[in-house]
Amino acid sequence: MSGRWLAGKTLAALLTLVFVIIFNFFLFRVMGDPTTQLARLPNASPEEIAKLRADYGIDKPLPAQFLDYAGDTLTLDLGISQRSREPVWEEIKDALPWTLLLVGTGTLLATLIGSWMGVVAATNRGKRSDDGLLSFSLFTYASPEYWIGIILILLFAVAIPILPAGQQVTPGVEFSSFFAEALDVAEHMILPVTAMTLMLLGQYFLIMRSSMVDVLGEDFITAKRATGMRWDRVVRRHAVPNALLPLVTLSAIQFGTVVGGAVTIETIFSWPGLGELSFNAINDKDFPVLQGTFLVFSAGVILANLLADVLYFFLDPRVQSR
C-alpha cells in the first residue's frame, strides 16, 4: 500500500542521514579533541584543561558525546565557524538559497534541453544528428565544469564583455526595486547556470536517449503506427511519456554530481552559495563549516532522491495499483 511504501522510503532516507551524522561525528573525533590543541598552550593548568573538557563535553563517555552531537545537529547547532566566529548554521542559511537557485535552474534547463536532445537522437539513431549529439555529450562529460566556466568567462566577460564575470549582483549599486535587483541577479546568473547546465546536459541526454530507444523498440509503438497515426504524434504522445518515467528515477543518480558541480562552479563565479562557502572553508581549514556543508549537501541529495521516488509513484499508473 502506498502509505507503507512511502514510510519505508522515508525511513531509509532518515537512516542514511543518520549515518551522515555518525560519519561527521567520527570525523570530528578523528581530528582530535580540542584539548590537544590546548596542549600547545604551555601554561594551561590541569584545572583549566579539565574545565575546557567539560565545556566541550569530552569528559563524557563516547555514546553520550554522540547523542549530544546528534542532538545539536538536529537542532541546527552545527558549531561555530573558525574563521568568522559566526554560527555555522547562519552562514549556511544565507548561502543555501543561492545554491538552490543555481542548482535548480541548471537542473531544470539540463533536463529540458537534454530530454529534447535525447528524443532527437533516439528518433534519428545512427544518423549524423545522433552522432553529433553523442559526441557533444561525451565532450561535456569529459571536460571539467570549472574549466568550462573559465572559458565562458574568457569568452563572454573578457573577450566580449557582455556579461559579468562573477558574484550575484553588481557591487555597490542601489536598486530601485526588487524587480530591478532580480534582473541584475538574473544577468549574473547566466554564465554560472550555463556552466552548470552544460555539465549536466550530457547525462540527462544519454539517459533520455537510452530510455527512448528502449521504448521505440516496444510493440505498442508499431501498434500505434498501425492505427494510422503520424510518426511525430506516435513519438510525442506515446513514446516520450513512456520514456520520461525512467528518466525520473535514473536522473536521481545525478544529484551527487550536481552538488559537486555546485562547489566548483560557485567557486569560479564567486557565487555566494554553499559551494563558495566550502571553498573558503577549505582554504581556512574551517572544519565546522566543512562538516556543516557536507551535512547539508548530503541531506539535499537524500531529500532529492526521496522526492524523485515519490514523483515516480505519482506518474506511473502501474506502480499505484501495487
Place this chain on the structure above:
Amino acid sequence: MNERSARDLLLHSWRGRFGLSMLGVFIFVAVFGSLLAPDDPDASSTDVLASPSLSHPLGTTEQGSDVLSQLLVGAQVSIVVGFAAALISALLGSIVGLAGGYYGGWTDRILDALENWFLVIPTLPLMIVLASILDPSLTVLIVVIGLTSWAGTGRIVRAQVLTLRERSFVERARALGASDTHIIRTHVLPNTLPLIFANTVLIIAVAILSEAALSFLGLGDPTRISWGTMLENAFSSGAPSAGAWWYVIPPGLCITLLVLAVSLIGFLFEEHINPRLREAT
C-alpha cells in the same frame, strides 16, 4: 572476452584507435614529461602572464613559469592518481561485491547498505571533507578517491555474483565438496573479471576528474604540479580576467582529452561485454 578480442575491438574501431593513441601519448608524456619540458616548470621569472612567444610557446604563468613545461610535467599526477585510485576502488569494490554476493545473509545486507550509502552521498563533498582533515599529498588523494569511488564497482560485482551463484555449475561444484575459495577462484572470478575490468577503466576517467577537481579546490599536493593545480593558480591569480587564455585553456583541454580517451576505451569494453548496450547505442 579474451585478450585477443579486446585487442581487435580497440584496433578496429576508430573510437578505439583514437582513444588508445591519445592515451598512449599522455602516458608517454607522463613518463618523459620532465625530460621533454623545455624549461624548469618551477622556475619563476619576471615575465609574468606573458602571451605565447617563441621562448614560451604557451606563454607564462603568474609566477613567470613556462606554461608548456608545467603542462608536460603535470600529466604525471593525473595518470598516476587516476590509475592508482581506480585500482584501489576496483579492489575494494570487488571484494565487497564478492563477499556480499557470495555469502549472502547478514554479510550481504550490511555490505549492501554500506554500498548504497556511498552511492547516495555526494562524492565531491565527501572527498573534500576527508581530504581536508589530512595533510595534502598524492597518497592522500589516491586513498581518498579510491575509498569513495568503489561503490559502483561493488554493485556491479554483487549483481554478477548473485546471478552466478544460482547457476548450476556452482551448485555442482559445491556438491562435489569444493571449498568456497576454490569456487570463487575458478568459477566466479573468471566470469566476473571482464566486468570489473571494463568498469575500472571508466572509474579511471572519474578518478582523473576527481583529482583535478580536488587539486583545483586547493586539496592537491602542493609540491607537485598537476593540471588541476595549474587551473587553481590561474584562477586565483586572476588569469581569466586578464584574458590569459594560454594559461587557462591548455590544462583543462588536457584533462578533457585524457578523460575522453579513457572513456572511449571504457565504453568500447562495456559494449563488448554487454551486447545489449551495443544494440541500444
Place this chain on the structure above:
Amino acid sequence: MSSLLEVSALRVDHGDRPIVDGVDFAVQRGEALGLAGESGCGKTTTALALMRLLPASLEQSGTMTLRPPGAEEQINLEKRTEAGMQLVRWRHISLVFQGAMNSLDPVQRIATQIDEAIRLHEARVKREDVNARIGELLTTVGLTPELRRRYPHQLSGGQRQRVMIALALACRPSLVIADEPTTALDVVMQAQVLQLLERLREELGLALILISHDLGVLAETCDRIAVMYAGRIVETGPVERVFADPQHPYTKRLLDSLPTIGGRRGLAPPIPGGPPDPGNPPRGCRFHPRCPYAADICAERDPELREVAPDHASACHFAPWSGWPEPAAGAAAGKVQA
C-alpha cells in the same frame, strides 16, 4: 465480383534474403482466409507488408489492391505514400497484433486509446458519439463498458486480447488481420475469442485474415486456407477440402500432427529438419529436404502454385495426390494416373 483484397507477387527482402518470396492470394468480402505455417515462414511479415508497416531495412514489392465496399476507386496499397497509408490503416484494414499484451500504451487508459484511434479518422466526431461507440465496442467483444477507465496492466490477458479486437473494429474496417490471436490464451479463452471473431464476421460482414500455426484454430473459423512454407504459399483452397484432401506433403504432415479424438494414439512423428535459411534456400522445391516423397525433380525444379482441382491449388510436382502412400513407395505411387 471483384475481391476485397488481391495480393500479387508480394515479396519482402532483407538485402538479398527473401523473407516473403512471391505470394499471391485474394480475400473476398466477408470471407475468412487462414494463413497457416510454422513460425518464421513469413506469415507475420506478410501481415505487416499489407499494412506497409515493415521497417526500412526490408524491401517490399508486388501489388496489393484493396477494394473496400462503397469506395469508388480501388486502393493500390503498394503505391501509397506514408501519408496515404495513414488514411487507409485502421479505416479499411486493421491488425490485431501477435501478443496483444504489449500492443497497448501502458500509461494510457483503454478509453483514451480507442478514442484516439477513432478521432484519427473521424476528426469531427462528437464526444458523446465517441463515448457511446467505445461502450458499444467493449460490449461487442464481451467486456463490460466500465473497463474503459482501466489501464492495460489492470486487465487480464484475455481481456487485453478482446480490447485489441475492439480497438481493431473502432473505425469499422472491412478487413481485419488477426495475427496469432489465440496463441497466448488457454483453451477456454481460445474458444471464446474464436467464437467472437465468428460472430463479428456474421454481424458486421467483416473479412478476416487469420494467421496461426495452429491448424485446428483455422479449421473452425476460416472459409479458405493458404499454407505458407519458407516465404511461399504451397497450398490454397477451401478449408474443408484442404483438410479432407491435402495436396501438398507439407500440409499433410501439418494435418497429421493434429491430435484427433478417436484417432491414433500418441503424437505423429515431427517433420524432420527445420525451416530453411532464407539466405540460402534449397534448390528446387523449398520443402524437398524434409519431404518424405522427394524425388530427383524436386531438387532441380521449383514447383509453381497451380490449380490441381477446382479452386484448389498446390505447389508440388506430384500434385494432384489421390492418397498418401507409404513414403518408401515413392511419390509416383500417389500420383493420379494421368
